[in-house]
Structures are given as C-alpha cells and as structure tokens.
Amino acid sequence: MSEAVDIADNDNKPGQRVMRIFENLNNCAIPRRAAVIAALAFGVAAMPLASLAAPAHGIAMYGEPALEPGFAHLPYADPDAPEGGSIRLAEPGGFDSLKPWVLKGNAAWGVGVHVAESLxxxxxxxxxxxxxxxxxxxxxxxxxxxxxxxxRPEARFSDGSPVTVEDVMWSYETLGTEGHPRYHGAWSRVASMEQTGERSIRFTFSEIDRELPLLMGLRPILKKAQWEGKDFAESSLEAPIGSGAYVIDRVDAGRSVTFRRNPDYWGKDLPVTQGLYNFDTIRYDYFGDANAMFEAFKAGEVTLWRELSAQRWATEFDFPAAARGEIVKTEIPNERPSGIMGLLMNTRNPIFADWRVRQAMIEMFNFRFINQTLNGGADPRIASYFSNSTLGMGEGAATGRVRELLEPFAADLPPGTLEGYVLPEGTERAMDRGAVRRALALMDEAGWWVQDGQMRNADGQPFAFEILLNQSGTAMRTSSETQQIVNIFIEALRPLGVTPRVTLLDSAQFIERTNNYQFDMTWYERGLSLSPGNEQRLYWGANGVTEPGTRNWMGMASPAAEAMIDTMLASEEAEDFTAAVQALDRILTAGRYVIPVSFSPVSRLAHAADLKFPEETPIYGDWPGFLPETWWQEAN
Known part of the structure; x- marks a missing residue:
C-alpha cells in the first residue's frame, strides 16, 4: 500500500519530498527487525490473517501489530528529542491551491502531511x-x-472544535465522490457507513478485500462545517482546518508556505506522537528549477537537500558551508522496492500499442552508456517494478505458485512474462550496433521500416512522437538531467530514422496534460512499498485507460494484472500475497511500458549540521513519516 497516508499518492506536485524518494538499499538488513520483516513482508513464514475479536489499539495486514498495547512510542522516534527551531525545505515550480484532496489545481506540498490527520x-x-x-x-x-x-473523546480540530463521527462520515463520502480519483476505488466498495455509537462508526464492504479495513483508517478527516455550501471539487487557497500538529501560518501564493506547530495540539501526549513534530516551523520555498534550489541550499536559505545523483554527491559538496562543517552529508538506508522510473510510452497512441515497438525503444536506450556518462555508473538499473526486494519477480522462468497464477492468462501475456525477461545490457559506446539490429528487426515485424531515411509504415505514415517533460524537474531527476537523458536517447534513435520532438512545459501545464494522458512519451516515477494493495488498481487498472487523474499513464488494460491485484487483496497468507505481487511484477515488466533508468540504493541527504534525527531508522528509511516528522534542530 503506497497510499501510506493520504498524501503518498498525491504526487501531482513534483519535488524533493520524502514520500516520493524511492531509493532502495541492497543488503542492509536491520537485525533487530529481521523476524518482523520475514514474517510480515516477505512471506518466509506464512501466517494467517489475524481476526480481531475485540476493539484493539492497532491492526496489521498479516498477523498482529509488532507493538503491544500501551507502547511508549514508535521505535524510530526519539521521545527525548528537543522541541523548537525550524526547517526550510525546497520545492520546484509553484502552487495555486491549498487543497491536495481534489484533482483540480496544483496544491502546495505539506498541507496533507502536516494539517490533516486520519483515524x-x-x-x-x-x-x-x-x-x-x-x-x-x-x-x-x-x-x-x-x-x-x-x-478518541479528546480529538480536536485546530480551532478547538471536537472531531465528530459526523465529520468522519462527511469526509469519507465527500472524498469518495468529489475528491481526487485515488479515493474513489475504496469508497466504491463500501456497502454502508453507519454511526454505531456516540463516537463509533462502522464501514461494511460490498466485497471481501483484506486491505479495505486498513485503507478506511487512512483517509484524511476534514471539518465538515468549513466546506458546507462550497464546491469541494474546486481548488482553493482557503487554509483548511485540520486536527494535525501544524496549522498554516503564512502563504505567499506560488512562492512559499509556512506551517506553525499548534501549541494546543490535542494529540501531543499520545504514544504514536512521542518524538514527532519537533519543529516549531516548517517552511517550503518554491524555486524555478533544481539549480536554483541547490544554490539556495548552498547559500543557507534552505536547510536540507536531497541529492539524487551519486556523481554529484561525490563531487559537488565541497562548497564553503560544507567545508566549514555547517553542512553535513548523511546516507539513510532502507529495505523497500526500487519502484519504477524512466521514459513511459502511452499505449493509447497506436504507435506504442505493439509490445515489439516498445521493446525496440528499450533496445535503443543504451543505459550502460547513459549511466556512465551522467552518473559515473554508480547506481544500479531498475530491473523490475518491485526489484531489490523479495516482492520482485526474480530471474528466470516463473515457477510454483507464481506460474500457477499466470498460466490461465498465458495466451495473452507478452513474451517474457512466464519465461523471464531481462533488460538489454547496452554498451560503453554511444551506439550499440547490436541493439540497432534488434530494434530494426522488431520494428519490421511490427510493420515499420526505414524508407528514404525515415521510419514509416506501409501507408507511408512516419513513426513520429512527442516526449513531454516538466521544465521544473521531478522528485527524482532535475529538469537538466532528464533533458540530458532524452537528448542521448534521441541521438541513439537516428539510425532507426526516428527523431522525436521534445516539449517542455511548466508544472501546471504538465500536470494538466498528464492527468488527461495527452502525451506520447513522458518521464514517469512510481514509488512502491512493501505492502502493495488497492492503490495498484489506481496505478495499473483498466479504468485508468479513460478515467482522468489515475496513475495508469501507460494506458494498460490487463485482465491478468487485475487478477493478480485481486489475489493480493484476498490472500489470507503472506506467501500467497508475495506470489501474487511477484506475478504482477512480471506482467508489468514484460509489458515493456517504461524504459527504466537507475535507482539510488540509499537516500542521500545533505543538511544543516544542527538538524538531527534518531539513530534507529525505520525499515522504510527516508519515507513518509520520517522527515521532517522525526527530525529536530539542536539548540545552539
């Protein structure tokens, strides 16, 4: 479930945010958690789902929560962390809304994280x-x-009014009908919602889906009275009233937003909040591009920088503040899947509907040369969507339960799904002649060949497409990096008689076009967790072929993929769940929708020396709930 909190799916807002940094660390097991990971995530010991016979303090997808009732604090939070101070973070582009729960507008980052809470x-x-x-x-x-x-009877919004069952019911129904499409799927499977007591609410589901009870616990709860009589689906710069630890303090529309810690925060004494929310103020400043952001960091206007390039990490952090020790470098390990990142092909465009054409594009993307040229060859390539974890498809042919799940769909699966699929290695030279030969053969099979120096089909139609890019960059790549990658790729395509055109758009225009799938090829980033679930429908479900605002940018409509998601959600044992995810990983990877690039095996954070975090880092590492939640500023 990548929808770890409301905002984990809210990546309409590109930038250097925690929940969209998807690096994974090889071989970084944390011994004290090995048993938990083996039993709960990797299916090493298959356990039946627990049945909660009575009201409980927590709920787990498999087994029981690791923390017993009455626990003191979350294991990765320091309850003795000092409070006070501030942190300043940078985002690219701008914003025109303070409402991250709807499709319209480009919402400021942090509202969903710091202001609103869930059950x-x-x-x-x-x-x-x-x-x-x-x-x-x-x-x-x-x-x-x-x-x-x-x-909880003490739960309060920041204006002092109680959080009521009425607020909860209104929030769920409104988000499920008028909110962002990411809320619609789970809501559509709620058969009834009823108040069962003064402070109790029950959701009954129309189908058995083991993840739905957990998803219901993660919807943001908003104040009904604030939005009554207003069109909730419209974007707005009205500061929302939430129950979270922070309130919106200052807004400079499009340029900055500052959150101030609420001294009367109702939940400050709860075990789950001990050691969290330590800064008095959290500020996000917006910049035209990543270069401006980095210059602001070097000048001290921003106090934390997430570096995504191993080469820059090694060579460009010798500026004066770093040399004086005012800036320090930290690497944060994690144990999560790599996710997927690279150039995505939109199969709604007929030229990319054929898997052979998509494979030809993958062949012409000389990753080895690109990675060496731009990144010193330091980071590994993404091998599959869930690679670098036991949820990944692994090497070779499908076997056992994975094969059993896939075989009913064998006739419609692209080559490599059952047999095994491996990306081309590439060469150290700019031109990979072997790849050119393979790509030409694939294009010929698909009905395209070079005629008078240009790739055309039998009707004389040229093989032409547009590559759409965000001029503000993305969470994982600066604009200049993606343009460099695209430029090398375009040069590599020339022997095929193919010359794509590149279109750079500002963030708002880019979001508008990608929300409506108005592109041929674009840069795509999707973080994936150790607990994939219902959000996978939003990513790969067939409804996304026509429904705007989903993450199915590739336009895939795969009954096999949807069947694997159904199996994941109905699995009663971790072993069966893992097999279903591995089968889904094969379908996605062999589908050849994305030309993958590298991923970082660690999160690289450069920050002011007085910014600290706990010694114990969570298995998800630098992920939602870690930064800035667990950090603090050391007093001078």
Missing part, C-alpha cells in the same frame, strides 16, 4: 501496520467484511 497512523517500521490516532480503537470482522472505529 490511524502508519508505522513505517512495519510493512503494513496501523495504530490508532484520531481513533482510540479499531475492530474488524473475522473475514474483514466490516471495520469499526471509535474516536
């Missing part, structure tokens, strides 16, 4: 476990056909 909070030290936040307890049926939450 439960996710522990990023476990693959998928929730503990009570606004909710005091959670209870679910043995088969998880329903879930019931009981609100």
């Amino acid at each position: 439960m909070i996710r522990s990023i030290d476990e693959p998928f476990t929730l503990y009570g936040l606004l909710a005091e307890t959670v209870e679910t049926a043995p088969d998880r056909a329903w879930v019931e939450f009981t609100l």
Whole structure:
C-alpha cells in the first residue's frame, strides 16, 4: 500500500519530498527487525490473517501489530528529542491551491502531511501496520467484511472544535465522490457507513478485500462545517482546518508556505506522537528549477537537500558551508522496492500499442552508456517494478505458485512474462550496433521500416512522437538531467530514422496534460512499498485507460494484472500475497511500458549540521513519516 497516508499518492506536485524518494538499499538488513520483516513482508513464514475479536489499539495486514498495547512510542522516534527551531525545505515550480484532496489545481506540498490527520497512523517500521490516532480503537470482522472505529473523546480540530463521527462520515463520502480519483476505488466498495455509537462508526464492504479495513483508517478527516455550501471539487487557497500538529501560518501564493506547530495540539501526549513534530516551523520555498534550489541550499536559505545523483554527491559538496562543517552529508538506508522510473510510452497512441515497438525503444536506450556518462555508473538499473526486494519477480522462468497464477492468462501475456525477461545490457559506446539490429528487426515485424531515411509504415505514415517533460524537474531527476537523458536517447534513435520532438512545459501545464494522458512519451516515477494493495488498481487498472487523474499513464488494460491485484487483496497468507505481487511484477515488466533508468540504493541527504534525527531508522528509511516528522534542530 503506497497510499501510506493520504498524501503518498498525491504526487501531482513534483519535488524533493520524502514520500516520493524511492531509493532502495541492497543488503542492509536491520537485525533487530529481521523476524518482523520475514514474517510480515516477505512471506518466509506464512501466517494467517489475524481476526480481531475485540476493539484493539492497532491492526496489521498479516498477523498482529509488532507493538503491544500501551507502547511508549514508535521505535524510530526519539521521545527525548528537543522541541523548537525550524526547517526550510525546497520545492520546484509553484502552487495555486491549498487543497491536495481534489484533482483540480496544483496544491502546495505539506498541507496533507502536516494539517490533516486520519483515524490511524502508519508505522513505517512495519510493512503494513496501523495504530490508532484520531481513533482510540479499531475492530474488524473475522473475514474483514466490516471495520469499526471509535474516536478518541479528546480529538480536536485546530480551532478547538471536537472531531465528530459526523465529520468522519462527511469526509469519507465527500472524498469518495468529489475528491481526487485515488479515493474513489475504496469508497466504491463500501456497502454502508453507519454511526454505531456516540463516537463509533462502522464501514461494511460490498466485497471481501483484506486491505479495505486498513485503507478506511487512512483517509484524511476534514471539518465538515468549513466546506458546507462550497464546491469541494474546486481548488482553493482557503487554509483548511485540520486536527494535525501544524496549522498554516503564512502563504505567499506560488512562492512559499509556512506551517506553525499548534501549541494546543490535542494529540501531543499520545504514544504514536512521542518524538514527532519537533519543529516549531516548517517552511517550503518554491524555486524555478533544481539549480536554483541547490544554490539556495548552498547559500543557507534552505536547510536540507536531497541529492539524487551519486556523481554529484561525490563531487559537488565541497562548497564553503560544507567545508566549514555547517553542512553535513548523511546516507539513510532502507529495505523497500526500487519502484519504477524512466521514459513511459502511452499505449493509447497506436504507435506504442505493439509490445515489439516498445521493446525496440528499450533496445535503443543504451543505459550502460547513459549511466556512465551522467552518473559515473554508480547506481544500479531498475530491473523490475518491485526489484531489490523479495516482492520482485526474480530471474528466470516463473515457477510454483507464481506460474500457477499466470498460466490461465498465458495466451495473452507478452513474451517474457512466464519465461523471464531481462533488460538489454547496452554498451560503453554511444551506439550499440547490436541493439540497432534488434530494434530494426522488431520494428519490421511490427510493420515499420526505414524508407528514404525515415521510419514509416506501409501507408507511408512516419513513426513520429512527442516526449513531454516538466521544465521544473521531478522528485527524482532535475529538469537538466532528464533533458540530458532524452537528448542521448534521441541521438541513439537516428539510425532507426526516428527523431522525436521534445516539449517542455511548466508544472501546471504538465500536470494538466498528464492527468488527461495527452502525451506520447513522458518521464514517469512510481514509488512502491512493501505492502502493495488497492492503490495498484489506481496505478495499473483498466479504468485508468479513460478515467482522468489515475496513475495508469501507460494506458494498460490487463485482465491478468487485475487478477493478480485481486489475489493480493484476498490472500489470507503472506506467501500467497508475495506470489501474487511477484506475478504482477512480471506482467508489468514484460509489458515493456517504461524504459527504466537507475535507482539510488540509499537516500542521500545533505543538511544543516544542527538538524538531527534518531539513530534507529525505520525499515522504510527516508519515507513518509520520517522527515521532517522525526527530525529536530539542536539548540545552539
């Protein structure tokens, strides 16, 4: 479940945010958590789902929560962390809204993180476990056909008004019908929502889906009275009233937003908040591009920088503030999948509907040369969507339960799904002649060949397409980096008689076009967690072929993929769940929708020397809930 909190899917806003940094660390097991990871995430020991017979303090996808009732604090939070001070973070582009829960507008980053809360909070030290936040307890049926939450009596919005069952019910129905499409899928499977007590609410589901009770615990709870009589689906710069630890303090529309810690925060004494929310102020400044952001960091106007290039990490951090020790470098390990990142092909465009054409494009992308030229060859290539974890498809042919799940769809699966699929290695030279030969053969099979120096089909139609890029860059790549990658790729395509055109757009225009799938090829980034679930429908579900605002940018409509997602959600044992994810990984990877690039095996953070974080880092590492939540500023 990448939808760890409301905003984990809210990546309409590109930038250097925590929950969109998807690096994974090779061989960095944390011994004290090995048993938890083996049992809960990797399916080494298959365990039946627990049935909660009574109201409980938490809920896990498999087994029981790792933390017993009455725990003191989350294991990766320092309850003795000092409070006070500030942190200043940078974002590219701008914003025109303070409403991240709707499709319209480009919302300022941080509102969904710092202002709004959900009934439960996710522990990023476990693959998928929730503990009570606004909710005091959670209870679910043995088969998880329903879930019931009981609100804490002390829960309050920042204006002092109580958080009520009415607010919860309004929030769920409004988000599920008028909010961003990411909320619609789960809501469509709610058969009924009813108040069962003064502070209790029950959701009954129309189908058995073991993840739905957890998803219901993660929706943002908004104040009904603030939005009554207004069009909720419209973007707005009205500061939302939430129950979180921070309130919006200052807004300079499009340029900066500052959050101030609420001294009267209702939840400051809860076990799940001990050691969190330590800064008095959190400020996000917006810049035209990543270069301006980095210059602001070197000048001290921004106090933390997330470096995505191993080469720059090694060579460009000798500026004066770093030399004086005012800036320090930190690498944060993690144990999560690599996710997918690279150039995506939109199969809604007929020229990319054929897998052979997509494979030809992959052949012509000489990763080895690009990685060496731009990154010194330091970082490994993404091998599959869930690579670098046991959720990944692995090498060779599918076997056992994975093969059993895939075989009913064998006739419609692209080559390599069952047999095994490996990306081309590439060469150290700019031109990979072997790749050119393979690509020409594939294009010929698909009905395209070079005529008078240009790739055309039998009707004389040229093989032409546009590569759409965000001029502000993305979470994982600066604009200049993506342009460099694209420029090398375009040069490599010339022997095929193909010359794409490149279009650079500002963030707002880029979001508008990608939300409506108006592109041929574009840069794509998708982080994936150790607990994939219902959000996979939003990423790869067939509804996304026509429904705007999903993450199915490639336009895939795969009954096999949807069947694997169904199996994941219905699995009662971790082993079966893992097999379903591995099968899905094969379908996605062999589908050849994305030309993958490298991923960073660690998060590289350069920051002011007085910014600190706990020694114990969670298995998710630098992920939602870690920065700035667990950090603090050391007093001078």
